[in-house]
Amino acid sequence: MARLLLSLADGASSAVRIIGQIAAWSGLVLVLTVAFNVLARYFFSYGSVALQEAEWHLMGVGALFGMSYGLNQGAEVRVDVVYDRLPRRLQVFVEVLGNLLLFAVAVLIAWLSARYVQSSYAINEGSPDPGGLPMRYLLKAAMPVAFVLLAVQALARAAADIGRHLAPIPVAPSGEAESLI
Amino acid sequence: MIGAFFVMLLAGIPVAVCLAVTGFVFGYAGFGPTLFNLVPARIFGVVTNYTLLALPLFIFMGIMLERSKIAEELLEVIGLAMGGLRGGMAMAIIFVGVLMGAASGVVGATVVTVGLIALGPIINRGYDKGVATGVICASGTLGQIIPPSLVLILLADIMGESVGTLFAAALLPGLLLSGLFIAYVLFLGIFSPQKVPAIPADERAVYSGADLAGKLVKVVLPPIFLIVLVLGSIIGGVAAPTEAASMGAFGSVALAYFSGRLTFDVLRDTVRSAFVTSAMVFFILILAQPFGLAFRGLGGERLVQDAFTFVPGGMDGQILFLMLILFVLGFFLEWIEISYIALPLFLPIFAQAGVDMAWIAILVAVNLQTSFLTPPFGWALFFLKGVAPPSIATMDIYRGVVSFIALQLIGLALVFLFPALATWLPGTIGW
Amino acid sequence: RAQEAFAWKMTNAYSPSSPFYVEGPGSPTDFCKKVAAMSDGRLTIQHFAAGELIPALEGFDAVRDGTVEMNAANAYFWAGKLPAAQYFTTVPFGLNFQGMNAWLYHGGGMELWDELYAPLGVKALPMGNTGVQMTGWFRKPIESIDDFKDLKMRIPGLAGKVYAALGVDVKLLPGGEIFPALERGVIDAAEFVGPYQDRRLGLQNAAKYYYTTGWHEPSNATELLINKVAWESLPDDLKAIVQVAAMACNLESHTWCEANNAAALKDLVENHGVQANVLPADVVARLKEVTDQILAEGAAADPATKKVHDAFMAFKAEHDQWSAISERPYHNSLAG
Numbered sequence A: 001m002a003r004l005l006l007s008l009a010d011g012a013s014s015a016v017r018i019i020g021q022i023a024a025w026s027g028l029v030l031v032l033t034v035a036f037n038v039l040a041r042y043f044f045s046y047g048s049v050a051l052q053e054a055e056w057h058l059m060g061v062g063a064l065f066g067m068s069y070g071l072n073q074g075a076e077v078r079v080d081v082v083y084d085r086l087p088r089r090l091q092v093f094v095e096v097l098g099n100l101l102l103f104a105v106a107v108l109i110a111w112l113s114a115r116y117v118q119s120s121y122a123i124n125e126g127s128p129d130p131g132g133l134p135m136r137y138l139l140k141a142a143m144p145v146a147f148v149l150l151a152v153q154a155l156a157r158a159a160a161d162i163g164r165h166l167a168p169i170p171v172a173p174s175g176e177a178e179s180l181i
Numbered sequence B: 001m002i003g004a005f006f007v008m009l010l011a012g013i014p015v016a017v018c019l020a021v022t023g024f025v026f027g028y029a030g031f032g033p034t035l036f037n038l039v040p041a042r043i044f045g046v047v048t049n050y051t052l053l054a055l056p057l058f059i060f061m062g063i064m065l066e067r068s069k070i071a072e073e074l075l076e077v078i079g080l081a082m083g084g085l086r087g088g089m090a091m092a093i094i095f096v097g098v099l100m101g102a103a104s105g106v107v108g109a110t111v112v113t114v115g116l117i118a119l120g121p122i123i124n125r126g127y128d129k130g131v132a133t134g135v136i137c138a139s140g141t142l143g144q145i146i147p148p149s150l151v152l153i154l155l156a157d158i159m160g161e162s163v164g165t166l167f168a169a170a171l172l173p174g175l176l177l178s179g180l181f182i183a184y185v186l187f188l189g190i191f192s193p194q195k196v197p198a199i200p201a202d203e204r205a206v207y208s209g210a211d212l213a214g215k216l217v218k219v220v221l222p223p224i225f226l227i228v229l230v231l232g233s234i235i236g237g238v239a240a241p242t243e244a245a246s247m248g249a250f251g252s253v254a255l256a257y258f259s260g261r262l263t264f265d266v267l268r269d270t271v272r273s274a275f276v277t278s279a280m281v282f283f284i285l286i287l288a289q290p291f292g293l294a295f296r297g298l299g300g301e302r303l304v305q306d307a308f309t310f311v312p313g314g315m316d317g318q319i320l321f322l323m324l325i326l327f328v329l330g331f332f333l334e335w336i337e338i339s340y341i342a343l344p345l346f347l348p349i350f351a352q353a354g355v356d357m358a359w360i361a362i363l364v365a366v367n368l369q370t371s372f373l374t375p376p377f378g379w380a381l382f383f384l385k386g387v388a389p390p391s392i393a394t395m396d397i398y399r400g401v402v403s404f405i406a407l408q409l410i411g412l413a414l415v416f417l418f419p420a421l422a423t424w425l426p427g428t429i430g431w
Numbered sequence C: 001r002a003q004e005a006f007a008w009k010m011t012n013a014y015s016p017s018s019p020f021y022v023e024g025p026g027s028p029t030d031f032c033k034k035v036a037a038m039s040d041g042r043l044t045i046q047h048f049a050a051g052e053l054i055p056a057l058e059g060f061d062a063v064r065d066g067t068v069e070m071n072a073a074n075a076y077f078w079a080g081k082l083p084a085a086q087y088f089t090t091v092p093f094g095l096n097f098q099g100m101n102a103w104l105y106h107g108g109g110m111e112l113w114d115e116l117y118a119p120l121g122v123k124a125l126p127m128g129n130t131g132v133q134m135t136g137w138f139r140k141p142i143e144s145i146d147d148f149k150d151l152k153m154r155i156p157g158l159a160g161k162v163y164a165a166l167g168v169d170v171k172l173l174p175g176g177e178i179f180p181a182l183e184r185g186v187i188d189a190a191e192f193v194g195p196y197q198d199r200r201l202g203l204q205n206a207a208k209y210y211y212t213t214g215w216h217e218p219s220n221a222t223e224l225l226i227n228k229v230a231w232e233s234l235p236d237d238l239k240a241i242v243q244v245a246a247m248a249c250n251l252e253s254h255t256w257c258e259a260n261n262a263a264a265l266k267d268l269v270e271n272h273g274v275q276a277n278v279l280p281a282d283v284v285a286r287l288k289e290v291t292d293q294i295l296a297e298g299a300a301a302d303p304a305t306k307k308v309h310d311a312f313m314a315f316k317a318e319h320d321q322w323s324a325i326s327e328r329p330y331h332n333s334l335a336g
């Protein structure tokens, strides 16, 4: 039981990690896009509405997919004034509770935003600016997808904590182990 | 609602989760499920908010500088160059905060960037953790008052002032605050030198004056190049304030390349870390949306309005009350939400009384800036916590910011007592 | 049934305390007050400016799914959802305030608007108008069509497409960044609204050449968007109150703009060294050529747009003939 939980959690976390590692490059693309727009306008008076819109499209996708990857890497921020003084078992409880709550919130938002995407898709929404990027619903669709990933990651972390708690043998913690800082 | 939020927060549930859960639960109890259909729209608004673009861009720049060791050397050498002066590195951080503030207006961006660059080196130098984190948070929030600034742009919009007027009005108060921070560090250097140690004489002795000058030129030039790139592109009319951050980020890649440090590993590492760090900030902003919605839906702003009718003391009393409200709301709400809740209530009254709105705007801006620092829910504190090494506890940060909050309040009092600090410059240059 | 009370919400695409768009005579908040007064509190509408409940441009979806009952904005913000919506705010070289309202109220405009919106479960009423807008602020004078070549300009929407065809480099910028960008020369020109609103942004401190004609926005209608189910639930007297209040705001907001723009323009010219000029005739003629072409392309691409376009242009052709012998000689002899 504990092993199954752990390996499921591990698999889910790995999937989130790989998706995140790919999505991370959107940051570099963003830097290059904005820099290109600035320099091309200044030096060649070249400007494209679509490329300007691409700036915040890239930011949006990065911000949304970053959530699950950030959680995967243990980058969530907490107030640890009391937490640090709690016994280990209670810390695990807070940890599991936090992840289950996050799971619930993420599922709820994914569900809410699926409707939001649907109403955009139903009318083939594009940019209101001529020359802007078409198919706005694709950008909006990043929302439910990203929140599903977040839900998966939150559940995986909760499962890993429970599994480790149940497992008699010590297991290296997943995810947090390679915390970035 | 606020109480439940604090309990979860203190228990150690991640900040973003506390915000979302409290928002959903109390919103549902208060007005049912319908209003939550608006949550996706709010989230979409946050992640596609053009003015937040500077955030991922500056974070990228900060991490690139950190990973390619450029920043570390810079602070190191400035510390050495300041020689026996106690608090030299802290002053260097304030200076960097002012410069970054002059380039950016997004608080998360500056705090995270300065935190990434400077927290490690300054702690290694034996600085008190509280002073180190306090000076970084406070310097990081300077970007909110030193133009260009997101807060000022939003205030201009809400208050109906020209953005240019507010930029001009904010300049002197911003420099005044920076001056207060520096004075405080000097003061610490005299009265508690162990908190802000100078670099030991024997370490300094390794370098001759000429060596140091050479090294200084070598390590100071690249970051100055970046600052010139960012600020210069704004002043020179190459880039709008938000876009200018891309010049810094792009420049940092170029710098790493020309200093021979840009390997694929460094780039991949930078890309991933920058992604995680931006995500940390956005995670909080995104999951704060249900909370903000619930606060509105439950009529939180009406509580504020009702309280306002009982204020004594005429115009000064009302201004002070506004300051108090902003300060209190700053404990648990995000500044954009605060601006939208508190300001529209007060503005008509001040406008009718003929109070200088630019002055009010600056008072509000300094106040909001302070609210970034107030525990337990100062955004700057969370952002710094997100990039701080595990050895830094939240308590260290809380302890550290207290004196800077006091300095901010002194600055606020000065602007209140001497409105000319805000109104003189716009009047003089005709904005 | 007739005594049932309704508590509605209205969102707005504009920021808190914006004159005309949020506050002041004939504004959306004024509309809410008027409705509450006329209905003796039976229909109260709580107003939320942009960002208070939802971001600026999310009002359409919120009304569509019924989460809020009303939204105040401009129909052309929804051009990404419904390209034909453009025609219910303004059309470049289209109709002025008088003509636009004549079309909407009596020329079949509102019926077409209803027809366009009905499948999405919403309906709209005109609730305000800025009147004619200004071409915008330029750092250098515009003397010929070549001066548009490589000009960097903040200009959203359909007019942006027209300028782009003339070699203008179109820059999208949020309202707050117009001033710093124009002041530093990141952009060479910017369009916003008219003298009163533009002065509020301080644009006169960033550029000195202020051009008219409002070719790109000869008038600009504020849209009151209403959820259809909510609308049907209102008894007839409240429906009438909403309609009459929207009409009153349409008139009052426009007259407010006329009065304030006159005073603001005088101040800009006399006290801020602003040079107010009319675009050269050949420049305007070229802009018109390109506009006609772009409007025709838009109509060809979308059947719903074609229907509205044809109706609008047919009405305009007739109205032009009338104004050619009524308003135009009157204005011309006044100016002369």
Ligand code: NA
Pocket (backbone or CB within 6 Å): B100, B101, B102, B103, B104, B105, B106, B142, B143, B144, B145, B146, B147, B148, B149, B150
């Ligand atoms: Na700034």
Ligand code: NA
Pocket (backbone or CB within 6 Å): C133, C191, C192, C193, C217
């Ligand atoms: Na306009």
